Amino acid sequence: MLTNMATQTASTRALSDAVVSKITGLVVSDGGSTAINAPFTGEPLATLPLSSAGDVELAYAKAREAQKAWAALPVADRVRPVLKFVDEFIARRDEILDILQWETGKARRHAFEEFLDVTLGPLYYARKAGKLLAPKRRAGAFPIATRTSEHRQPKGVVGMITPWNYPISMGVGDTIPALIAGNGVVHKPDTQTALSVLWCVDLMIECGLPRDLWQVVLGDPAEIGDTLIGNADYIAFTGSTRAGRLIAEKAAPRLIGYSLELGGKNPMIVLEDADLDKAARGAIRACFSNAGQLCISIERLFVHEKVYDAFVEKFATATRAMKLGSSLTFDEQMGSLTYPRQLETVTTHVEQAVEKGATVVAGGKARPDLGPLFYEPTILTDVTTDMDLCAGETFGPVVSVYRFSSEEEAIERANDTSYGLNASVWTKNVARGRRVAARIQAGTVNVNEGYGSAMASHDAPMGGMKQSGVGRRHGSEGLLKYTEVQTIASQQFMELDAPPQIAYAKYADLLTSSLRTMKRFRLK
Known part of the structure; x- marks a missing residue:
C-alpha cells in the first residue's frame, strides 16, 4: 500500500x-x-x-x-x-x-x-x-x-x-x-x-x-x-x-x-536441521533489505532437498505478504529502487530467466502503481546457468532458490562464483554452522542471520575475497x-659493526656464539 x-x-x-x-x-x-x-x-x-x-x-x-x-x-x-x-x-x-x-x-x-x-x-x-x-x-x-x-x-x-x-x-x-x-x-x-x-x-x-x-x-x-x-x-x-x-x-x-x-553474488545455505520459520524470516531481510540494493544481500539460496518444499512455501508466503510503500514511517518492509537503471536490470534479468524456463514463485513484476521505481520482491526457481541472474549480480529484490542433497554439495555450489563477499548458513546446530561457514570463500559469513551479525560487529574486519574486493573495513x-607504519630503532651500549680493536672474523664468531645463547634461553 x-x-x-x-x-x-x-x-x-x-x-x-x-x-x-x-x-x-x-x-x-x-x-x-x-x-x-x-x-x-x-x-x-x-x-x-x-x-x-x-x-x-x-x-x-x-x-x-x-x-x-x-x-x-x-x-x-x-x-x-x-x-x-x-x-x-x-x-x-x-x-x-x-x-x-x-x-x-x-x-x-x-x-x-x-x-x-x-x-x-x-x-x-x-x-x-x-x-x-x-x-x-x-x-x-x-x-x-x-x-x-x-x-x-x-x-x-x-x-x-x-x-x-x-x-x-x-x-x-x-x-x-x-x-x-x-x-x-x-x-x-x-x-x-x-x-x-x-x-x-x-x-x-x-x-x-x-x-x-x-x-x-x-x-x-x-x-x-x-x-x-x-x-x-x-x-x-x-x-x-x-x-x-x-x-x-x-x-x-x-x-x-x-x-x-x-560486488557479490552472495549465497545462503539452509541445512536440513534449520528452523524453517526463522530461516524464512531471515531470508526476507537477507534478500530484500533496501530492495536488494546491498552488496552483501543474498541472491542465491541453497536449500536441502528434505526441507526444500516446506521452506519455499514459507518463504514465498512471507514474501507475498510484504508491505511495500514510500511513507516516512517504519511500517513498510521494502521501498523503491533508487535508479531507473536498476529497475531495468532487474526487469531484464527476471524476464530473460522466465523466457528460458525459470519459475516465478513470488513477485516478478514492476509496480508503477506504487511509484516509478518499485519492483516486487521476487523469488525464482528452476534457474539455470544460461540465465544472466544465475551468476551475474542483479542488485535488486530478486533471489533464485536451488536444491542440494549434501553439505558438501552446498559448500561447493556456494563457492562456485568469482565473488566472495558475504554468505549465510542456517542450522539449529550452531557449531555445525560455524564449521560450514569456515569452508565458504567469503569475507564475512553469518550463521542464522543474513548479513547483520557480521556487519554490526565493528570490532571484526569486513570485506571481500576473490573478485569482491581488496582490504577490509571495520576492525x-x-x-x-x-x-603508514614506521619503525624507529635506537642502538645503545653496543655498535652493530665490529669494534676497532677486534678483527671482523673474531667479531663474527662472537655474534654466532651469541645467537646460540639467545636461542637457548629463548631471547630470540
Whole structure:
C-alpha cells in the first residue's frame, strides 16, 4: 500500500529544502549543477553543484593544508568531534532518516540500519583509536642494546569514493576512521545520494571538525575521476567490481595503496536441521533489505532437498505478504529502487530467466502503481546457468532458490562464483554452522542471520575475497589501513659493526656464539 511522498507534512518537505539550502555550499564547485529526483515519485528533489577537475585539485590543496595541523593533534583531540557528532547524530535521528528516504527511496527500517551503523562504527573507532594508533614496543635486534618501536603516521589526504545504496554507512562510516587516523579527505559521494553525506559533513563541522579537512566534490567519474585518484595518497572505494579494477589500474603507476569493497553474488545455505520459520524470516531481510540494493544481500539460496518444499512455501508466503510503500514511517518492509537503471536490470534479468524456463514463485513484476521505481520482491526457481541472474549480480529484490542433497554439495555450489563477499548458513546446530561457514570463500559469513551479525560487529574486519574486493573495513584494519607504519630503532651500549680493536672474523664468531645463547634461553 502506497503512502505517497507528496502527502507528507509540509514540515518534512520544508526540512529537506532547508537542509539543501544550507549544505550545498560545502561542495567545492565552480558553478555547474545538476538536478536529482526523488525515487519514490520521480519528481525533482534538489539541485546540486558539480565539481570540475580544477575544483578537485583545489579541494586537495585545502585538505592538505588543514591536514598538517590536524595530524599534529593528539588522538584524543581528533576523537573529540567524533564523540560530539555521535551525540548530535542520535539526537537528530528522524532528520537524517527523512533525507535518506527522500534521496534513496529505501524503507525507513533500512534507513535505520544506516543510522545504527553510523552511530556504532564511529563510536567504536573513537573508543579504540588511542590504543590502535599508540606507538608499540617491538623486539629489537639485540636484547637491551636495541630499542625498537612501531609508529603509525597518517597517509596524508585520502580519496574517498562511495556509492548511492548506503551513502552514509559507506561515506561517513569509512571517512571517520580516516580522519581519526590523522588524514584529510577528499570525498566523492554519488551525486544522487549526496544530501545525506553533506548533512553529516555539516554536522561534523558543527561538532568541531576543521572546515577544510573533509572536502566534498561531486561529478561524473569520467570528468573528475582521474584527478581524484591522481592527487590522492590513498584511495578507499566501494562500488562495482568493474569500477574497482579501473581504480586499481589508475592507482598502480603511482604506487599508492587502496581498499576496494566490490560486488557479490552472495549465497545462503539452509541445512536440513534449520528452523524453517526463522530461516524464512531471515531470508526476507537477507534478500530484500533496501530492495536488494546491498552488496552483501543474498541472491542465491541453497536449500536441502528434505526441507526444500516446506521452506519455499514459507518463504514465498512471507514474501507475498510484504508491505511495500514510500511513507516516512517504519511500517513498510521494502521501498523503491533508487535508479531507473536498476529497475531495468532487474526487469531484464527476471524476464530473460522466465523466457528460458525459470519459475516465478513470488513477485516478478514492476509496480508503477506504487511509484516509478518499485519492483516486487521476487523469488525464482528452476534457474539455470544460461540465465544472466544465475551468476551475474542483479542488485535488486530478486533471489533464485536451488536444491542440494549434501553439505558438501552446498559448500561447493556456494563457492562456485568469482565473488566472495558475504554468505549465510542456517542450522539449529550452531557449531555445525560455524564449521560450514569456515569452508565458504567469503569475507564475512553469518550463521542464522543474513548479513547483520557480521556487519554490526565493528570490532571484526569486513570485506571481500576473490573478485569482491581488496582490504577490509571495520576492525583494526578499518583504521590502520589509513596509516603508514614506521619503525624507529635506537642502538645503545653496543655498535652493530665490529669494534676497532677486534678483527671482523673474531667479531663474527662472537655474534654466532651469541645467537646460540639467545636461542637457548629463548631471547630470540
